[in-house]
Amino acid sequence: MSTDAFITGDAVPAAVRAAEETVWVNPRLLPFDVVDGLSQLVVSDEDIADAAARLRRFAPFIRRAFPETAETDGLIESPLRAVPAMQVRLSDAYGAEIPGRLLLKMDSHLAIAGSVKARGGIYEVLKHAEGLAMDAGLLTWEDDYAKIADLRDFFARYTVQVGSTGNLGMSIGIMSAAIGFHVRVHMSADAKQWKKDLLRAHGVEVIEYADDYSRAVAEGRRASDADPMSHFDDDEKSVDLFLGYAVAAERLAAQLRVQEITVDREHPLIVYIPAGVGGAPGGVSYGLRRLYHDDVHCFFVEPAQCPSVLLGVATQRFERANVHDIGLAGRTDADGLACASPSSLVTRMMTNHMAGVFTVSEAHLYDYLRDLDASEGIRIEPSSCAAFAGPIGLLRWSAARDYCAAHGLTEERLHRATQIAWATGGRLVPAEVWEEYLGTYR
Structure with missing residues (x-):
């Protein structure tokens, strides 16, 4: 139709x-x-x-x-x-x-x-981190995954990016920063100021757009595609989310x-x-x-x-x-x-x-x-x-x-x-x- x-x-x-x-x-x-x-x-x-x-x-x-x-x-x-x-x-x-x-x-x-995005957003970040660490020989299925907290220097070489109106950016931003990734959240004009402030307090780079969600996602995807060390969490297409x-x-x-x-x-x-x-x-x-x-x-x-x-x-x-x-x-x-x-x-x-x-x-x-x-x-x-x-x-x-x-x-x-x-x-x-x-x- x-x-x-x-x-x-x-x-x-x-x-x-x-x-x-x-x-x-x-x-x-x-x-x-x-x-x-x-x-x-x-x-x-x-x-x-x-x-x-x-x-x-x-x-x-x-x-x-x-x-x-x-x-x-x-x-x-x-x-x-x-x-x-x-x-x-x-x-x-x-x-x-x-x-x-x-x-x-x-x-x-x-x-x-503090939102449903703690399910999908955090899961995708964790899966990405697991894959990187295993490929580098730093993690196995049998390991106690608490050791990931000691791999911050390794993960700091990589960037995670996402486009968001707020809650997805918070879930991905907070967890990615805790693991050690550099994080860049592209936020639409709809995003609440307090959510942007909270992300920055966690060391997340917030990029603001005077446009809607679709623009934030498109710009985030474009920026991530240009960086071979970057992973984009794509709310529009991701099976992992x-x-x-x-x-x-x-x-x-x-x-x-x-x-x-x-x-x-x-x-x-x-x-x-x-x-x-x-x-x-x-x-x-x-x-x-x-x-x-x-x-x-x-x-x-x-x-x-x-x-x-x-x-x-x-x-x-x-x-x-x-x-x-x-x-x-x-x-x-x-x-x-x-x-x-x-x-x-x-x-x-x-x-x-x-x-x-x-x-x-x-x-x-x-x-x-x-x-x-x-x-x-x-x-x-x-x-x-x-x-x-x-x-x-x-x-x-x-x-x-x-x-x-x-x-x-x-x-x-x-x-x-x-x-x-x-x-x-x-x-x-x-x-x-x-x-x-x-x-x-x-």
Whole structure:
């Protein structure tokens, strides 16, 4: 489908073009068994298991370099918490029917980087470091990876670069600097000043652009390509980033088992993940589909002004889709979601796996932020709060209700469902910035 055809399509695309809150249900979603074989040609179960094993090997180094991870023995993992008071508050404040139980996956509180990007971004840096050290004969599979902390002089010969609106740059910048790499983060105009300041405090070189995310990525890629000692972490194309996010699925499954939460046809799992370029929600959703098949329903949530993944999948223009093409500004306070064009990898991978996309207004990002703070005492950044548009909208929008009917999400099954809002960032937000957030759109 061309962008022109998309613009003149049915009522849902019209609402998207008008930057209204809505839901787009993916007509290309297929049963898991139908797409399993083809999907595994790109990212297999073995690939995900290999990524999980690599993270376990690096745990001794992570624990040594970041003592805050001692409690999790060097694994970077976040709590899964029930938020019943928030569920009641959302129902009362917005007239929303939210069946089942509502949980918050708190990647907002992940160690080191304080965002979901601590999964994919850090994983790619670790894999790159492992490869360099092994090629140089400085590391073997049998070694205690804590020794990597003693190889800073070796890694200082190499550069790691990334283009970012904020959180990916923080995860890659902080971990790369801890290993000893020279780090250069190319940041778009959407990036928050406090994130740039934090990176510089870690010794990271920050290059600022008065342009959007796509420009920052393009310039970072160009600079890295010109330097044979440089590695570029490419959020638009990287399978390694995708794998780091996909590992989250098995970790979540373990947490659900501990909480004695069943996931099957009679007890469906519905997950809502904020999306920018799409890497984190794509990897997490793919990992969950590999575990739970058709018993999990993964929705992305994007700012109404910047629904790039929606546009890329709906038009099948993938990374060539751009929100500016349908008259949207692409500007949003949700800096981590300010990506005018989506990932080429994720839009292709998610074409047959993603349930759909909810869009959310700027004002509601801050309303949900205040609601969560008041009801549960949890503070997450505005981009994370996009996730709550999902449970609010599941039974509000007719297209979402039709999705439920088509996929066997009956009233009885929804009553037994587990809904998860995936918080993607917020732990590192400075106190003075929080005060600004709490007063925004009041």
